[in-house]
Amino acid sequence: MKPRVAHSDFVIVEGLTKHYVLSGGRQVRSVDGASFSIRHGEALGLVGESGCGKSTIARLLMRLTPPTSGRVKVDGRDVLAMQGEELRKMRRTMQLVFQDPYSALDPSMTIGQSMIAPLTQHGLYMPGDCKAKVLDMLREVGLTDAFYDRYPHQCSGGQLQRVGIGRALLLRPEFLVCDEPTSALDSSMRTQILNLLSELRIRLRLTILMITHDLRLVSRFCDRIAVMYLGQIVEIAPAADLFANPQHPYTRALIASSLLDEHGLEETIDTLHGEPPSPLNPPSGCRLRTRCAHADSRCAETEPMLRSIVENEDTRHFVRCHYFERIAAIREMQDAPAIATG
Numbered sequence: 001m002k003p004r005v006a007h008s009d010f011v012i013v014e015g016l017t018k019h020y021v022l023s024g025g026r027q028v029r030s031v032d033g034a035s036f037s038i039r040h041g042e043a044l045g046l047v048g049e050s051g052c053g054k055s056t057i058a059r060l061l062m063r064l065t066p067p068t069s070g071r072v073k074v075d076g077r078d079v080l081a082m083q084g085e086e087l088r089k090m091r092r093t094m095q096l097v098f099q100d101p102y103s104a105l106d107p108s109m110t111i112g113q114s115m116i117a118p119l120t121q122h123g124l125y126m127p128g129d130c131k132a133k134v135l136d137m138l139r140e141v142g143l144t145d146a147f148y149d150r151y152p153h154q155c156s157g158g159q160l161q162r163v164g165i166g167r168a169l170l171l172r173p174e175f176l177v178c179d180e181p182t183s184a185l186d187s188s189m190r191t192q193i194l195n196l197l198s199e200l201r202i203r204l205r206l207t208i209l210m211i212t213h214d215l216r217l218v219s220r221f222c223d224r225i226a227v228m229y230l231g232q233i234v235e236i237a238p239a240a241d242l243f244a245n246p247q248h249p250y251t252r253a254l255i256a257s258s259l260l261d262e263h264g265l266e267e268t269i270d271t272l273h274g275e276p277p278s279p280l281n282p283p284s285g286c287r288l289r290t291r292c293a294h295a296d297s298r299c300a301e302t303e304p305m306l307r308s309i310v311e312n313e314d315t316r317h318f319v320r321c322h323y324f325e326r327i328a329a330i331r332e333m334q335d336a337p338a339i340a341t342g
């Protein structure tokens with residue numbers, strides 16, 4: 001069961017943009033004007049094809065790379081403006097769980113040494129208490145005390161991911177960004193790690209951004225889902241709403257292709273054709289237009305905005321699509337009462 005979430009935005013991201021500048025001055029538009037919010041205790045999924053900019057968003061939120069522009073507020077504080085001690089303290093409350101737990105650990109250090117390092121760095125506990133805290137955390141993530149003295153190469157992928165989660169949680173963060181935390185694992189390990197994260201999320205009242213290309217994972221784990229295409233967020237909706245009532249042609253194609261994979265279905269009208277264009281040279285107007293069956297001249301000329309699709313603010317369903325706007329306008333005209341004449 002998903003926990004109830006408090007109705008206040010804990011994380012607010014506005015117009016977040018990252019253009020990497022290559023030698024010769026060409027720009028990779030990895031993230032372009034991403035805006036979203038995450039309520040306190042909520043899990044937001046961020047999905048999209050490889051290369052659409054998901055990990056760049058994680059790196060921007062964690063201040064691992066500077067943005068080109070935009071704002072990030074966590075618990076009311078402007079994360080991108082922070083410096084020095086304030087930034088160091090903030091970093092403790094925001095932790096990243098990596099896709100590949102092996103590369104996140106130093107192979108020459110034992111698990112215990114790797115887990116104690118951030119504790120010592122942040123001075124959270126007296127040095128004599130650190131080992132006991134690490135052992136408590138190992139148990140909390142389902143590992144025995146014996147793992148304290150093991151080296152990464154003596155652990156399986158699932159065990160290492162438990163270590164990675166434990167290491168992030170030792171600093172008692174409030175906001176966890178999980179970047180493909182299960183994609184390096186086999187399916188039974190994947191389920192175990194997801195169950196562990198679900199349980200810890202409730203127990204520790206964590207706010208989570210779950211980055212993945214696995215739609216089944218987000219449908220099980222997340223309250224809301226943001227769909228990304230070529231650097232932009234194209235749809236955000238509550239998870240159940242997104243699957244029952246997807247609006248953006250890209251979201252519909254993603255859901256259709258995951259069903260194709262799962263059930264071996266025939267190709268449907270909602271599948272996209274071709275590969276995504278390069279973020280070095282994205283299409284004008286709507287970025288999906290070169291692959292979208294519904295695109296017309298307006299899609300090439302003007303960029304659609306991310307707009308709320310319902311009056312009821314609580315539903316929080318947003319779409320960035322001219323085709324959706326056309327269809328919605330037609331439906332509105334059809335639903336309007338006829339004006340009596342004569």
Ligand SMILES: Nc1ncnc2c1ncn2[C@@H]1O[C@H](COP(=O)(O)OP(=O)(O)OP(=O)(O)O)[C@@H](O)[C@H]1O
Pocket residue numbers: 020028029030048049050051052053054055056057213279
């Ligand atoms: N340091 C960098 N310099 C130049 N381009 C970069 C850099 N980092 C990422 N990119 C480019 O930015 C785009 C977005 O990359 P990103 O890793 O954020 O995508 P992603 O959606 O996380 O993909 P994946 O699921 O494969 O990890 C890609 O085209 C990538 O090549």
